[in-house]
Amino acid sequence: MNDKILLKDCSDLSRRIDTDRFGPFVFQPGFTVAAVELALHRVEDAHARFVASPLSQVANRLQQEILVSSVFGTNTIEGGTLSEEETASALTLDPRQVQAVEQQRALNIKAAYDLSQAAARTPGWSLTTEFIVDLHRRITADIPDEDNRPGLIRDNPKTRVTYVGDAAHGGRYKPPQYGKDIERLLSALIAWHGELEAAGVPALIRAPLVHLYYEQIHPFWDGNGRVGRVIEATLLQAAGYRYAPFALARYYLQNIDAYFALFNACRKAAEKGRDAPNQAFVDFHIEGMRQTINTLHDRVNRLVNMLLYESRIRRALDDKRINARQYTILSMLLDRGRPLPLDEVRHAPWYTSLYLKLNDKTRQRDLHRLRELGLAFLGTDNALWPGFVVPTNIKPLGKPESP
Incomplete structure (x- = not known):
């Protein structure tokens, strides 16, 4: 990792920005070093073990699984209705084959991921x-909605007020409404992130802080949550x-109530002048990365x-220790990747045709x-x-038993 574990206080990195109509807006680290050091080391240790594992053997499969899971997760958080299987199918579509808005939403998120990955690889x-504007443009492209304005910073007319949040997750919040205030704050957030980076604040801290304040600025009419996570x-x-940054969307989905509530909790803690107001969101993010x-x-x-099991059963077939029927049964178990109830096997067309x-x-x-x-x-x-998973309770071998 290029990042260093945070070892110094960074309370001097707080910045107050005065706006024309919204009033003062304060960016602050809002956490204590002692509270995050152990958690940071745990994530670093977990990541070191992860990258030392045989990733190269399964990289393509893992990357595809993460893409589907992440697009499903971040889309569902924002009200998307595609199942995970439908998401996987949508991501294989040619843009000319798209027939539904939900399919377009999934493809848009993938386009944003492509931009993100290209940026992250750029020295x-x-x-x-x-x-950020380009991300938003990709995420909201070709979505028919009156609030869908790709790449356009929000500038509310007096007749239209934007609110964020709901009573179930800590109440509603009124973000900046005036376009010039929003532009100023977005630029200030980017500059502040640069200061954090220059001061050696690790990405595990910088990323959630930028996410938190980006959502408070809420710069676009729609799509802010998806953009913030990217x-x-x-x-x-x-x-x-590697891999975990996008996979984190699934953690947010699984803990969606806490995720939404923490935005309000941290904002309110800052308004009340409490110490370390952003601690809870930073902790939540770091734990999410570890998990x-x-x-x-x-x-x-x-x-x-x-993969090893696949090679093993192929060798067993080649060595004639198993026959073609048995190989088919094992291949079906491998494809499913899970145990199959004997009753399900018994009635499966592929099985009945074998015998x-x-x-x-x-x-x-x-x-x-x-x-x-x-x-x-x-x-x-x-x-x-399947032979690569040993169940807790194995039935004694005994006499031959038919499924």
Whole structure:
């Protein structure tokens, strides 16, 4: 990692910005060093273990899974209705094949991710207004909505007031309404981030602080949440974190009530002059990164085990230790990546076709041999498990048993 663990106080990095109509707006670190040091080290340790794992063997598969999960997560947070499977399908579409607004939303988020990843890979890249506007333009492109104004900074007329939040998550907040105030604050946020970076504040701290204040400025008519999360992910990626920055969207979705409530809680704590008003959001973010990295590490290990299992069953077929029917059964288990109830197997068309002209004894022998070789396990719940996952309770081998 290029970032250094934070070792010094940075309370002198607070900045007050005076606006024309909104009043003073204060950017402040709002956390204490002692409260974050251990959590930062835990994330660094988790990330070090993660990047040392056999990522190269499964990088393409992992990247695709994260893309789908992240687009699904960040889209659902903002009211998107596509399921994860529908999201995966939408991301494969050619733009000319798009037939629904929800599909367009998913493709737009992917386009923003592409811009983010390109920026993070660019030596010397820094956050700019132009980058943020371009993100928004991509995220909101071709979405038919009266509040959808791609790349246009919000400037409320007197007849229109923008509010953020709701009573269930700490109340409604009235962000800046005047366009020039918003532009000034957005520029100030970018400059302030540069000061934090120059002072050696780690990305694990800078990213959530920028996310927090960006949402308070709320510069666009729509799409602010999606843009804010991509900005955060870009800052983390640029600092060297792999995969987790986008996967973090799933953590936010899983903890959506806390995520929404913390924006208001931190703002109110600052208004009341409390010490370390941003501590809760920073802690929430760091814990999210730790959990996300550990989850990805587990997923890499599982994917590698699946690859080894695939090679193992192929060798078993080539060595004639199993037949083509048995190989098909194992391949189906591998594709599912989960245990299959015997009743489900019994009625599956692919399975019945394997034994169309064979008797029960043949089915019994085939299954018994797979269990004997440890290529499949039968749980006490009568589910058939692929050989790369060992169930807690394995049914004793005993006599041949047919599914």
